[in-house]
Amino acid sequence: MRYYKDIKGFVKGKAVFVGIDVHVKSWSLCFFSDGEVLEKMTIHAKYPILLHLLKTRYGDSRIIHLVYEAGFSGFWLYRRLHQDGYDCIITSPNRIPKSNNKIKTDKRDAEKLARFHASGHLKAIAVPSPEIESERRLLRQRGRLVKKQTRQKNEIKSFLFLHDISKPSSIRNHWTKAYIKWLKELRFEFDSDTFLMAQMLEHLAMIRQELARLLRCLKELSKHASYQDSYRRITKLKGVGLITAMTFLLELFDLERFKSTKDFSSYLGLTPSQHSSGEHVHLGHISREGNVHLRRVLIESAWTAIRHDPHLRDKYNRIKAKGTNGNKAIVAVARSLAIRLRRCLLDKQEYVIGVC
Numbered sequence: 402m403r404y405y406k407d408i409k410g411f412v413k414g415k416a417v418f419v420g421i422d423v424h425v426k427s428w429s430l431c432f433f434s435d436g437e438v439l440e441k442m443t444i445h446a447k448y449p450i451l452l453h454l455l456k457t458r459y460g461d462s463r464i465i466h467l468v469y470e471a472g473f474s475g476f477w478l479y480r481r482l483h484q485d486g487y488d489c490i491i492t493s494p495n496r497i498p499k500s501n502n503k504i505k506t507d508k509r510d511a512e513k514l515a516r517f518h519a520s521g522h523l524k525a526i527a528v529p530s531p532e533i534e535s536e537r538r539l540l541r542q543r544g545r546l547v548k549k550q551t552r553q554k555n556e557i558k559s560f561l562f563l564h565d566i567s568k569p570s571s572i573r574n575h576w577t578k579a580y581i582k583w584l585k586e587l588r589f590e591f592d593s594d595t596f597l598m599a600q601m602l603e604h605l606a607m608i609r610q611e612l613a614r615l616l617r618c619l620k621e622l623s624k625h626a627s628y629q630d631s632y633r634r635i636t637k638l639k640g641v642g643l644i645t646a647m648t649f650l651l652e653l654f655d656l657e658r659f660k661s662t663k664d665f666s667s668y669l670g671l672t673p674s675q676h677s678s679g680e681h682v683h684l685g686h687i688s689r690e691g692n693v694h695l696r697r698v699l700i701e702s703a704w705t706a707i708r709h710d711p712h713l714r715d716k717y718n719r720i721k722a723k724g725t726n727g728n729k730a731i732v733a734v735a736r737s738l739a740i741r742l743r744r745c746l747l748d749k750q751e752y753v754i755g756v757c
Contacts, residue, residue: 428446433518468492490525543616616643640703717731
């Protein structure tokens with residue numbers, strides 16, 4: 402890296418690519434132009450500092466192209482930069498080419514982003530509107546609560562196992578009203594254990610109440626004019642319910658951005674990885690490079706959908722008949738289900754069961 406006394410003079414008329422490695426308290430920056438690293442630095446994670454730096458050292462905002470990775474920081478930095486006239490993209494960490502360098506630092510990560518952005522190897526993710534981003538947080542909060550609920554249930558099960566207590570045969574299923582009632586009536590040898598069980602049950606009840614409120618909110622959202630018609634079209638199939646439908650609509654939010662079915666499947670991360678050598682082609686596990694939230698609900702829905710849609714069920718059976726295990730077969734079904742749901746929305750038609 403050279404030292405330039407007159408950076409503005411050097412970059413005049415040239416494109417400058419800026420990689421930003423975003424952290425909570427600091428941002429590492431790398432400025433790259435004309436095949437050279439101009440400078441690297443770390444600044445406090447304050448937007449006014451970044452804006453002042455860009456204006457004073459580089460001047461013309463039209464030559465500056467910034468990039469940072471999608472993650473915890475969300476989209477606010479992207480929006481602020483665009484408001485101030487700067488070109489910025491957010492890229493998925495999974496789509497950044499891998500390097501063999503074993504040394505990893507924030508400044509090196511920023512340089513990698515800048516170099517790949519300059520060479521055109523980074524693909525920008527689609528940024529939702531602030532309203533859609535806000536509504537999407539409802540679904541993601543529900544996902545976090547479901548995980549918390551599962552952890553709490555497992556904690557209660559472990560506590561019972563610790564005391565060699567089993568569910569009575571008169572109660573058929575776990576976590577029913579009868580099962581919860583039995584748990585509340587349990588008395589242990591020591592009062593401290595009875596207290597702990599009561600506390601765990603209270604925590605579980607709180608999580609369930611939060612989930613119920615969130616579901617009511619999502620049901621109301623599904624009736625909103627922005628989603629009502631689309632929601633009705635894709636929920637004609639049993640298996641595609643409130644969570645799957647709203648996840649599909651909010652995570653995708655703009656189906657026109659996918660130029661082809663292949664692009665759409667790639668975004669979902671439901672396309673198989675491929676290893677080829679000569680005439681031999683081996684299809685491996687799914688790429689998992691796409692939207693994890695959407696992929697998860699589609700696979701869950703596919704298990705129900707094959708019981709109600711003959712076309713999807715036949716596909717599942719055909720793939721299994723070739724010796725493929727059920728989990729891999731259901732991924733292929735989930736991909737077909739997603740493609741058909743997308744087609745329904747693009748054509749503004751209701752889902753028709755059994756039609757290819």
